[in-house]
Every structure is written in structure tokens, then in C-alpha cells.
Amino acid sequence: MNPPADAVYPMLLIPLVGVIALGVIGHSRRAGWVNIAISAATFVASLRLALGVLKHGPLLTTSKMFYIDSFNVYLLVLTAFVGLTTAIFSRTYMLDEMKLGRVSTKRLQLYHAMYQGFLLTMLLALSTNNLGILWVAMEGATLATVLLVSLYRTPESIEAAWKYFILCGVGIAQALFGTVLLFFAAQRVVRNRHQALLWNILYAHAAYLDPAVMGLAFVFLLVGYGTKVGLVPLHNWLPDAHSEGPTPISAVLSGLLLNVALYALVRIKMLADPTLGALPGELMMGFGMLSFIVAVLFLHRQRDIKRLYSYSSIEHMGLMTFGFGVGGALATFAALLHMTVHSLTKSSIFVTAGHAAHIAGSQSIDRIRGLIRTQPAVGWGLLIGTVAIAGFPPFGIFTSEFLLLVATMQSWPWLTIPLLIGLVVALAGLFRQVQPMVYGEAMPDQRPTRTSMVPVVVHLALVLWLGLAIPAFLAQWFNHATFLISGSSLP
Amino acid sequence: MTPVSLYTQAILMLAALVLFTSFALLAQARMFALIRLYAWQGTLLAVTTALVAWVTHQPRLYISALLTLGLKALLIPWFLNRLVIRLGLQHETEVLQGNSLILLGAAALTVFSYYVVMPIVQLSTLVTRNVIAVSLAVILLGLLLIIVRRKAVTQVVGFMCMENGLFFAAVASTYGMPMVVELGVAFDVLVASILFGVFFLHIRDSIDSLDVDRLNQLREGDD
Numbered sequence: 088m089n090p091p092a093d094a095v096y097p098m099l100l101i102p103l104v105g106v107i108a109l110g111v112i113g114h115s116r117r118a119g120w121v122n123i124a125i126s127a128a129t130f131v132a133s134l135r136l137a138l139g140v141l142k143h144g145p146l147l148t149t150s151k152m153f154y155i156d157s158f159n160v161y162l163l164v165l166t167a168f169v170g171l172t173t174a175i176f177s178r179t180y181m182l183d184e185m186k187l188g189r190v191s192t193k194r195l196q197l198y199h200a201m202y203q204g205f206l207l208t209m210l211l212a213l214s215t216n217n218l219g220i221l222w223v224a225m226e227g228a229t230l231a232t233v234l235l236v237s238l239y240r241t242p243e244s245i246e247a248a249w250k251y252f253i254l255c256g257v258g259i260a261q262a263l264f265g266t267v268l269l270f271f272a273a274q275r276v277v278r279n280r281h282q283a284l285l286w287n288i289l290y291a292h293a294a295y296l297d298p299a300v301m302g303l304a305f306v307f308l309l310v311g312y313g314t315k316v317g318l319v320p321l322h323n324w325l326p327d328a329h330s331e332g333p334t335p336i337s338a339v340l341s342g343l344l345l346n347v348a349l350y351a352l353v354r355i356k357m358l359a360d361p362t363l364g365a366l367p368g369e370l371m372m373g374f375g376m377l378s379f380i381v382a383v384l385f386l387h388r389q390r391d392i393k394r395l396y397s398y399s400s401i402e403h404m405g406l407m408t409f410g411f412g413v414g415g416a417l418a419t420f421a422a423l424l425h426m427t428v429h430s431l432t433k434s435s436i437f438v439t440a441g442h443a444a445h446i447a448g449s450q451s452i453d454r455i456r457g458l459i460r461t462q463p464a465v466g467w468g469l470l471i472g473t474v475a476i477a478g479f480p481p482f483g484i485f486t487s488e489f490l491l492l493v494a495t496m497q498s499w500p501w502l503t504i505p506l507l508i509g510l511v512v513a514l515a516g517l518f519r520q521v522q523p524m525v526y527g528e529a530m531p532d533q534r535p536t537r538t539s540m541v542p543v544v545v546h547l548a549l550v551l552w553l554g555l556a557i558p559a560f561l562a563q564w565f566n567h568a569t570f571l572i573s574g575s576s577l578p
Numbered sequence: 579m580t581p582v583s584l585y586t587q588a589i590l591m592l593a594a595l596v597l598f599t600s601f602a603l604l605a606q607a608r609m610f611a612l613i614r615l616y617a618w619q620g621t622l623l624a625v626t627t628a629l630v631a632w633v634t635h636q637p638r639l640y641i642s643a644l645l646t647l648g649l650k651a652l653l654i655p656w657f658l659n660r661l662v663i664r665l666g667l668q669h670e671t672e673v674l675q676g677n678s679l680i681l682l683g684a685a686a687l688t689v690f691s692y693y694v695v696m697p698i699v700q701l702s703t704l705v706t707r708n709v710i711a712v713s714l715a716v717i718l719l720g721l722l723l724i725i726v727r728r729k730a731v732t733q734v735v736g737f738m739c740m741e742n743g744l745f746f747a748a749v750a751s752t753y754g755m756p757m758v759v760e761l762g763v764a765f766d767v768l769v770a771s772i773l774f775g776v777f778f779l780h781i782r783d784s785i786d787s788l789d790v791d792r793l794n795q796l797r798e799g800d801d
Contacts, residue, residue, distance in 0.1 A: 152758075217756070217759065219755055219756060219759025219762065220759060222759075222763075223759065223765070226770075227769075230770060233773060234773065237777075240780060241784070245777075245780050245784045246796055249781065249790065250793075250796075252773070252774075252777070257721060257724065257737065257740065260717065260737075260740045261717075263744050264713075264717060267744060267748045267755070268710075268747075270755060271706075271751055271752045284756060299698050300698055303695070303697070327796050
């Protein structure tokens, strides 16, 4: 085995140990620190893996079970990083929740164990080379988070969790049917049937897969993984699950789960493109555009701060899906960058939204007023995060949206009009809601809360950095991944 | 007419029976009978797997057949039965509204499944074409069951029925997924069924009923 390939295993074993360890001691007051330590160790392991990929190029373990290339390596690091910063936020947040009496020690134990379980499934889904395991990990992510969505056991949260469970379960079942069809098509092409679900083998044989079966398989996989991406009209579970669960879970669902589901979809598109031509791209463009427009309109109607930002997540996932659908080097590069910056920005926004809800004692937008007066750090955090997510320069989202608009202008000029209008409407929707929350007259019963603004500051600083200059190694990964996905790269 | 091998006949027969159990699930209103039908469907799957293992000489498929029998024909039905007793739902029957219409819809879905897999016809044999169409139909009927019923237990049976359709497709058209994937899927199904059990208790505690119609607090925006 080539030495750097070993680095995959610690990255997966550490969270696995974390599940067991926190399953035992997750109720103690120090569990928050243990959670941070485990997440930090995972992050270090992912960095080690990334260094290996940087030095030696794509890695395939001897068992052929794990495959790390330029497309998933930065997503792995990003996932481990957001996992770590959210763990830092989660410690103070959950202690506060304990003090408010919203969670018992037993539920805290469940929460901590499942937090690591969720990270494990995310990292497994990203690093595996086997499309069957990818499915198992995606379903595992639902199973790990479903009890966390209903952690508060209010009727609303149980309803949200049930919806999440059934909708995502049904959706992901379609993806398994697609995977079976893909396996069926691959068996006629790949000689060794035990390797017929390995992505790198399938990629090498993609041009010979039967188009009729692949067409059917792609549609099922699009519907299946699309449900988890939150594409309209399969998005109903998303705002409920995001708003009713504990805020750290909203942050990782929005920042990580949606990304990983989109990653799975793009991997499948890479297999379908050679035989199906333009069809996969056009389907993704259609779903992406529909999600974008519907989410933008719904932004205006929200009365709950976490629902507001979960619709913003649907909007951005729609944009990314649209970008991958447009294809070509520029749009793909833009979509890859957008995945990174959206994940960082949105998780930081959920952190501040969680603090804001604690300050006001409610998630209702009408009850959250004058944050800048009550607790300036939270107010500014929310304001700057919203400025970033709305796509203002100099933040990274401006860069990726600008690139996406340019790419659309080149290949589908008339589609830039709905995109531009949508972005303006989204901007209006966000600021109309955020302005009174940040600047308005403070409510009398608002009280400052214990905050951990470190994740917010770090995330927003990174997004700012990515907006000003993309570091060389990251640009190289993006460029190479762009080449893998679209068949051409930026000059 | 060309002669059809005994194996093909047997697989087609089993496919027809699996499809029949799905229709029967849609027409059944009593909890225990629903669970029993689900167990029968699991048994049929296990028989199919064993038959494929025997004909294609793949000993590892026998393990998969045993796993299916243990999980889908015995363990999960037993678990659901216990839950129904514990929640005191033995005598509950669901009101089936417009059931003849639903069954007609189910028949239409089956025809639709055949229509969808038509393009695959050229490259495949009689067996695979029918098997893929039937499994797609079973998946869609499971979906229909989830949509038209209001009891949480029935929805779970519909969910598991979809999973059976998937499994049938994997076994009969591709001779089983790789072992590691199959184990992973079995693990997920097991965990899912336990979580469903936990949920039943939570739902009942929070709304005093297992009618998911009562889960309607979350709405969009302004109202």
C-alpha cells in the first residue's frame, strides 16, 4: 500500500471511536470538550490526507474501497473543519440548553454520540469508492440525524423529524434503485462483477454503459440524491428539519449534508455524461433553476429565523446544481467554489442565528429585535454573514456567483435574466427580515447570552479570503476537479 | 412460442407473487394482517434469493437469503407486532376511502412500470425485463401505500415494502449486490426499523395518537 493512502483510515476511525466514547460519557459536563477534541483529531487526520494528495496525486487504497482525488479531497477537509468549528459552538450552546432545561443529560448523551456518527457518515460518503457504500452512508446520515431533529420532543419537532425520516427515506430508496440499475448496466461492461460498483472502474468504462439503462438510472439517482440536496419539489423536509432541531445540527445539515448529497449527484453525472450527452446537465439545470426561484420567493414569507436561512440554503443548492448542469469549465469551477463558500458562510450564519434565538428566547423573527444594542457581536455577525450570503463583494460568494453568471451568459444568455432577478429578490427578502432584527428597537426581555463567536469569525474570514484570492493549491484542486467533471479546465 | 426454462418460470412466478402481496397490502386495513403480509413478502424474497443462489452457484447468496429470511420475514415483523400490541393498536382498522380507485391506480402504476422499462427490452432477456418492471411496480406501490394511508404503522410497512422491491431488483436482475453493500443496506434497514419503533412512542406521547394527519403544526410563513 502506498503510505499516504493509510491516512484515510484514521480519518474514519477517529469519529467511529468518538461515537462509542461519547455514547458512554456523552452525558457528562466535559463531553462538549471531548467532542471538540475528537473533531479536532479528525480534522488533523483529514489535513494529513490532503497533504498526501497534494504531494502524490489521487489515492486509491489497496482494497479499492477508498478513492481520494481532487474533487473530494477539499470537501473532506471542509467537512472535518466545519465539524470542528460547529463542535466548538455546540459546547456552549448545549450547556445553555441544559440550563434552560430543554435537554436532559440522557438526550445530551444521544446528541454527542450522533454528532460524531453524522460526521462519520459524511466522511465515509465522501471518501468511498463504492457507489453502494455511498448510498449506505447517505442513508446512515439520515438515521444519525433524525433523532437529533426531534431532540426537544415538542410536537413540532417530532412532526419535522417524521417528515424528514419518511421523505428522505423514500427519496433515498429511489437512489438505491438507480444504483441497482447502474450495477445492472455495469455488469455487461466490467468483467469482474465484484468491481462493477467501484467508481474509478465505472468512470474508466463510462462510455460503454448502455444508454437506455443509464438514462433510467440517472433519473432515479437524481430524484434520490436530489431529495437530500433539497431540490424543489422534493425540499419539504428541509426547512422543518433545520428549524426544529438544535442549532448546531442545523449548521451541519446545511453546511455539510447538502454538499455531500450534491457531491454524490455530481459523481453520478460524471458517469452518465459520456453516454447520455446533454440530458443529465439539462435535467440538473432545470431542477436547479426551479429550486432557486421557488426558494427566493419563499424567503419573503418566513417568520422564523432558521426557516429563513434554510430557504436561503435551498436557493444556493439550486444555484450550485444549476452551475454543474450548465457544465463547461467556468460554470463547474464556479459551482465548486460556491460549495465551499456557501458551506462556510451558512454554518456561521446558523451559529449566530442560534445565539440570536437564545438572546430573544424565541426563533420568531418578530421577537428578535435590535441585536446590535443587546449584544453587538451577535448583531454584527448576523449582519456580515447575511451580507456575505447575499453575494456582496468582497466575499467569496460574490466571486462564485459572478463566475456562474459569466458562464451562463456564455452558454445560455437568456437564463442570466431570471438568475439576476432572483438574486435581487433574494437580497430584498433577506434584508427586509434582517434589518429590523439587527437595528430595530431592542425587546425589553432580551438578555445577552454566552457566545462562542470563534467559528463565525474564522468562517467569515475564510470566505473573505476566498473572495479576495484563492490560494494556489486550492485553485489547483478546483481546476483539476473541474477538468475531471467537465472535461476541460480553465486556462 | 419458445420454451421457457424451469428457472425462468419459477422466477416469474415469484415476481408475480411479490407483486400480488403488494396489492394485498394496499387492500388490507387491519394492522396484524398488514404485518403478516409484509412477512410473506419477505419470505418470497428469501426464496427468490435461495433459488438464484442455487441456479447461479453462488454460495454467498445463501447467506443473503438467510439474512433476508431472518430480518424481513421474522425479526422486523415480530418487532412491529410487539409494537402494535404495546401501543394497543390490535383492534384498530383503518378506514379505507376510495379503495377501488386506489387499487385501479395501483394497476395503472404497474402498467406504467412496464412502460418505463420498455427501452431496456432490446438488450435483455424475458426474466430481467419482467423483474425490473415488477420491482419498480412494487416500489411505486409502497410509495402509494405511504401516500394514501394515515397510520404511522402502515406508512412504515409501505416504506419497508419499497425496500423489498429494491432488494428484489438487485437479486433477480443482477444476482445480488456485492456483499459489503448488502450488509450495509441490511444494517441501515435494521437501524431504520428500530428508529421507527422509537418514533411510534414519541408520536404517541406528543399527540396521543398514531394518526400522522395530526402532525400538521408546521406550516409555511404568514398564516
